[in-house]
Amino acid sequence: MARTPVELPEALPGAFTVGTARATGVTRGRLRSADLAAPFHGIRSRAPVTDVRALVTAYLPKLRAGEHISHATAVALVGGWIPERLRAQVDVAAPRPLGRARGVGVRGHEAAAASLWRFGPVPIAHPAVAWCQSAELMDERELVIAADSLMRRHDPVLSIEQLRGAVAEWSGRRGVRALRLAYERCRERTDSVAETELRLDAEDLGMTTFEVNAVIRDEAGRFVAYGDLVDVGRRVLLEYDGQQHRLDDAQYGRRSGGGASRRGASGRGQAGGRRSVLADSSRVRSSTTRSERAR
Structure with a gap:
């Protein structure tokens, strides 16, 4: 049966130097116990060091x-x-x-x-x-x-x-x-790293007119939702489809007044799949631009 480690003095904080612990009577053997983390030379921590803050x-x-x-x-x-x-x-x-x-x-x-x-x-x-x-x-x-x-x-x-x-x-x-x-x-008002990566991939394909987390409104001017990346002029919405996203395709098309295009880039496909979706969106934008010029 494993022995229960001796309790440390209450005066010792969550992280402490070996020297401080020795001065309070803690033995070298106790400082080598498996219940103490040693993230740096001469340092012991009561709790596991699992993130930057720790x-x-x-x-x-x-x-x-x-x-x-x-x-x-x-x-x-x-x-x-x-x-x-x-x-x-x-x-x-x-x-x-x-x-x-x-x-x-x-x-x-x-x-x-x-x-x-x-x-x-x-x-x-x-x-x-x-x-x-x-x-x-x-x-x-x-x-x-x-x-x-x-x-x-x-x-x-x-x-x-x-x-x-x-x-x-x-x-x-x-x-x-x-x-x-x-x-x-760089841009203000982002919600996630995935959104930023989506925007950067879009910019690398020459798609530079998207607004970040822009307000989407219907034809009556009523608020519909915030879109990850919105090209209002061409009525194109790019969204990162994580565990939760703001609008599905039918909802966006219906509530934005019709004639709008939504593209969702999923995290499951990683960068290659994301860029494939963006390349398709770029073709949609180019087609829209040519149609507008033809009018």
Whole structure:
């Protein structure tokens, strides 16, 4: 029968240093017990470290004065999207001349100064700055998706104006070209990463006139729904069909007054299937444009 681990002192927080635990009388053997996670050298956590927020919480006891959470980790901490490959490590920025943080599970960076911004008890880079810093770690498309997620329709943490100002201040620094290109393609009021990917795929096919989460109205001007991507002039709606979507084909055609086209791109088909649907939609738009010119 497995032995029940000895209770830890109540004074120890959820994540703590080995040194702090030893000072309260915890044995080295107890600190090696399977019920404690060891996400960083010299750190133990009472709970499993399964996401970015838990990772940051676990790192806090190691954070030196003046250091702050930065780059992709700061983006994720405030609810923004980051690529899966960047989630296993924590980005830590240290002001000169402190020296970069090092160790397994840490991406150390150099900062000109300490950050005065806080997310709860955690010192972090401002979200707009963190997004700019992430140009070191993400490509242009990933930067667009991250920006859209920070300017999301519900509970946004950034505005397009703040992003514009941050990019302007980044002039001459690493990654500024990618940031400028990404800024031109990012949009406010998105609802999901899937919607952003759908829009980017549409733009890559030359479909650049869609409005994000635009209001759809019937012929009497009454509200029908919000559409993921709406081309009002050509009466085309593109929607990402996840577990829930706003309108089915018949409903859209009926309530928008008829003569409208809806295209749904499903997550099940991944990028290839999504682009196939978009290519079909592009042909619909081209046909509509030719018809309008013929009138």
